[in-house]
Amino acid sequence: MATLKPMPQATKISAPFWQALKENQVKIQQCNSCDGWVFFPRNHCSHCLSHDLDWKEVSGEGTLYSYTLTRIPTMPEFADEMPQALAVVELAQGVRVNTTLIDVAEEDIKVGMPVKAVFDKVSKDGETLLRFTSVSNDGGVREFKDPLEGLERNDKGQVQVPVSNLAALYALADNEFTPWSNSIVVDQALINAFAELSGDDYWIHTDPERAKTDSPFKTTIAHGSLVQVLQSKLTIALPFEITGFQTMVNYGSNRLRFPAPVPAGSVIKGRSKVQDVSVSHKGVQVTLEMHIHVEGNDRPSVINDLVILYR
Amino acid sequence: MGLAGNAAIVGAAQYKPEKYQTAPQMFHLEQVADLAHQALQDAGLHKDDLDGLVINGPQFHEASVFVPAMAAEYLGIEVNFAEVVDLGGCTAVAQIWRAAAAIEMGLCQAVLCVIPARMAPLAPNEDPAWMAQAMRYGGHSTAYGAPEAEFDLPYGHMGQNTGYAMIAQRYAAQYGYDKSAMAKIAVDQRFNAQYHKDAIFRGKELSIEDVLGSKLVADPLHVLEIVMPVAGGAAVIVASKEVAARAKKRPAFVTGFGERLSFKSPSYANDMTVTPVAEAAKRAFGMAGLSPKDMHAAQIYDCYTITVLLSLEDAGFVPKGEGQRFIKEHNLTWKGDFPLNTHGGQLSFGQAASAGGFSQVIEAFDQISNSAQGRQLKGCDNVFVSGTGGVMSEQGALILQGG
Numbered sequence: 239m240a241t242l243k244p245m246p247q248a249t250k251i252s253a254p255f256w257q258a259l260k261e262n263q264v265k266i267q268q269c270n271s272c273d274g275w276v277f278f279p280r281n282h283c284s285h286c287l288s289h290d291l292d293w294k295e296v297s298g299e300g301t302l303y304s305y306t307l308t309r310i311p312t313m314p315e316f317a318d319e320m321p322q323a324l325a326v327v328e329l330a331q332g333v334r335v336n337t338t339l340i341d342v343a344e345e346d347i348k349v350g351m352p353v354k355a356v357f358d359k360v361s362k363d364g365e366t367l368l369r370f371t372s373v374s375n376d377g378g379v380r381e382f383k384d385p386l387e388g389l390e391r392n393d394k395g396q397v398q399v400p401v402s403n404l405a406a407l408y409a410l411a412d413n414e415f416t417p418w419s420n421s422i423v424v425d426q427a428l429i430n431a432f433a434e435l436s437g438d439d440y441w442i443h444t445d446p447e448r449a450k451t452d453s454p455f456k457t458t459i460a461h462g463s464l465v466q467v468l469q470s471k472l473t474i475a476l477p478f479e480i481t482g483f484q485t486m487v488n489y490g491s492n493r494l495r496f497p498a499p500v501p502a503g504s505v506i507k508g509r510s511k512v513q514d515v516s517v518s519h520k521g522v523q524v525t526l527e528m529h530i531h532v533e534g535n536d537r538p539s540v541i542n543d544l545v546i547l548y549r
Numbered sequence: 550m551g552l553a554g555n556a557a558i559v560g561a562a563q564y565k566p567e568k569y570q571t572a573p574q575m576f577h578l579e580q581v582a583d584l585a586h587q588a589l590q591d592a593g594l595h596k597d598d599l600d601g602l603v604i605n606g607p608q609f610h611e612a613s614v615f616v617p618a619m620a621a622e623y624l625g626i627e628v629n630f631a632e633v634v635d636l637g638g639c640t641a642v643a644q645i646w647r648a649a650a651a652i653e654m655g656l657c658q659a660v661l662c663v664i665p666a667r668m669a670p671l672a673p674n675e676d677p678a679w680m681a682q683a684m685r686y687g688g689h690s691t692a693y694g695a696p697e698a699e700f701d702l703p704y705g706h707m708g709q710n711t712g713y714a715m716i717a718q719r720y721a722a723q724y725g726y727d728k729s730a731m732a733k734i735a736v737d738q739r740f741n742a743q744y745h746k747d748a749i750f751r752g753k754e755l756s757i758e759d760v761l762g763s764k765l766v767a768d769p770l771h772v773l774e775i776v777m778p779v780a781g782g783a784a785v786i787v788a789s790k791e792v793a794a795r796a797k798k799r800p801a802f803v804t805g806f807g808e809r810l811s812f813k814s815p816s817y818a819n820d821m822t823v824t825p826v827a828e829a830a831k832r833a834f835g836m837a838g839l840s841p842k843d844m845h846a847a848q849i850y851d852c853y854t855i856t857v858l859l860s861l862e863d864a865g866f867v868p869k870g871e872g873q874r875f876i877k878e879h880n881l882t883w884k885g886d887f888p889l890n891t892h893g894g895q896l897s898f899g900q901a902a903s904a905g906g907f908s909q910v911i912e913a914f915d916q917i918s919n920s921a922q923g924r925q926l927k928g929c930d931n932v933f934v935s936g937t938g939g940v941m942s943e944q945g946a947l948i949l950q951g952g
């Protein structure tokens with residue numbers, strides 16, 4: 239089973255390291271108490287435990303301490319890098335960094351060879367991984383290549399993503415919500431109709447008079463499952479369309495939550511984003527994270543992680 | 550300083566290594582009780598003799614905390630010493646010396662050391678695919694703030710294979726690399742496995758050409774230089790000299806031990822090619838007042854062939870850089886002049902998760918107690934045992950001596 243490549247999640251401690259990479263600089267910490275260099279980032283010197291560390295820009299030059307070429311991917315989502323040139327680089331300051339070598343032919347890789355930093359832009363937001371290459375290559379920056387670029391668009395402007403193009407599928411999970419959908423009103427008549435249909439006629443949904451006094455919301459509220467199914471009436475403009483599959487199956491929900499109530503008479507709207515794309519023997523599984531809000535409320539009334547299976 | 554040698558291994562039990570798909574599924578508590586029962590029978594002791602418990606914490610199926618209490622409750626024993634050990638493949642060795650130390654301190658007289666490693670049955674609503682997904686990062690933490698999640702996984706640094714491969718490449722650059730010497734480790738051990746009724750690769754002999762012709766996984770490691778994970782589990786009873794005197798078998802006294810760790814990723818080792826067992830073994834031999842040449846067998850943790858090479862050198866059996874020559878010059882089988890991993894090693898016996906380390910401990914006990922049917926060494930009194938967890942990141946050593 240494959241999902242997106244794992245990405246670094248910066249912490250308060252490490253943020254300057256990742257920010258520097260974004261700006262095409264290598265910054266590591268040096269201890270003011272003992273002058274020792276520290277990697278990976280810490281709040282304490284790994285030589286003397288002093289708190290007194292400063293971030294210093296370094297050249298990004300070093301030597302190859304060791305490496306291996308993988309003949310089986312270490313994780314399925316790294317299949318596009320085969321063979322992975324996993325490397326340990328010792329920076330000129332003496333600290334070692336786990337990384338990969340790029341643009342070096344297999345037979346040219348030698349333990350001890352001098353290497354230099356490559357700032358590899360791995361997302362369109364400029365997230366940068368620190369890779370290394372031979373000093374005889376051009377170092378510097380490897381620009382992000384959007385796997386969605388160059389793909390055709392349909393008449394709605396949606397990029398056409400073939401189900402076989404894994405890199406492009408992974409690129410869909412970009413953590414950005416679509417624009418908001420159209421809005422619809424959830425009035426008492428609709429709530430009553432749903433109560434009759436579902437058999438859930440609990441007073442909290444159906445008795446406005448009693449709700450005024452007894453309900454914590456001081457009014458009737460819509461059934462969570464009503465709001466959930468109303469997503470069919472919300473037109474959400476997904477920026478992509480997956481193509482080239484035999485069947486598409488609604489596989490259910492990984493998560494369904496009703497964090498905020500929808501009082502009768504509310505106007506609701508929705509948006510979604512691709513939360514995850516994974517590949518297994520069952521096919522390509524796309525998880526759409528659907529949010530429905532009452533207009534004006536930042537807290538969603540429905541969160542639904544819908545799993546759609548393409549094969 | 551250290552042990553006086555007044556505690557001994559007196560009994561052991563070990564499940565036959567089996568493929569996960571076909572192995573029986575048992576709850577871990579159930580395995581603990583079953584293995585304890587078998588080990589006590591092996592020792593000729595009774596449940597009520599037990600007053601100490603050392604168990605694995607991680608990967609224990611029925612609990613992630615309070616594991617010793619739950620196990621003691623299930624077994625129906627009262628203990629004066631309870632311990633969880635979290636040292637990966639070094640756990641077995643680490644359990645033994647902790648038990649011996651507790652006994653010598655007078656805390657207890659008989660300690661159950663145990664690691665269950667068969668799969669537990671799935672709950673009716675448990676999804677095996679989800680379980681597989683949860684296991685996909687293996688021993689790597691994906692927790693927010695975990696250095697390896699932040700600085701290793703994004704680059705594809707994951708799993709044991711590539712770490713060991715990088716250690717091997719560094720070694721190769723410093724000392725040279727003789728592929729056929731490395732393959733010979735696996736071949737000689739496979740020979741030994743033919744004489745152990747439970748070895749997973751019994752009945753499948755191996756040649757150097759087979760090893761070198763097998764698939765490369767991560768340069769320079771071939772698939773036949775890498776252990777196969779199997780279902781299993783093991784228990785060992787460590788007891789005081791007094792209790793050992795009424796045990797059925799010849800006890801194996803714990804006369805020396807050492808333990809060392811200082812990193813998780815070998816990338817941060819001072820020197821990748823000098824492994825922690827160097828310090829652990831030095832301490833163990835010093836404690837026992839013995840040296841490597843006094844050993845009648847070496848049961849060396851062998852998750853990979855490179856682990857064996859480096860352990861032989863760093864534990865002092867052969868000078869640094871000369872291990873490959875040594876391997877070619879000696880017959881490492883139980884019939885040979887340097888008996889190594891006489892049960893086949895985990896490479897040929899099978900690696901039952903962290904219980905795999907017990908295979909080396911138990912083989913040492915089997916040889917000392919004259920129980921190594923069909924592969925018994927003559928006059929085997931002193932045995933060196935090592936354990937390795939993570940990527941050569943946590944290592945331990947034991948000196949076991951027949952009483």
Ligand SMILES: [Zn+2]
Pocket residue numbers: 269270271272273274283284285286287288
């Ligand atoms: Zn310092």
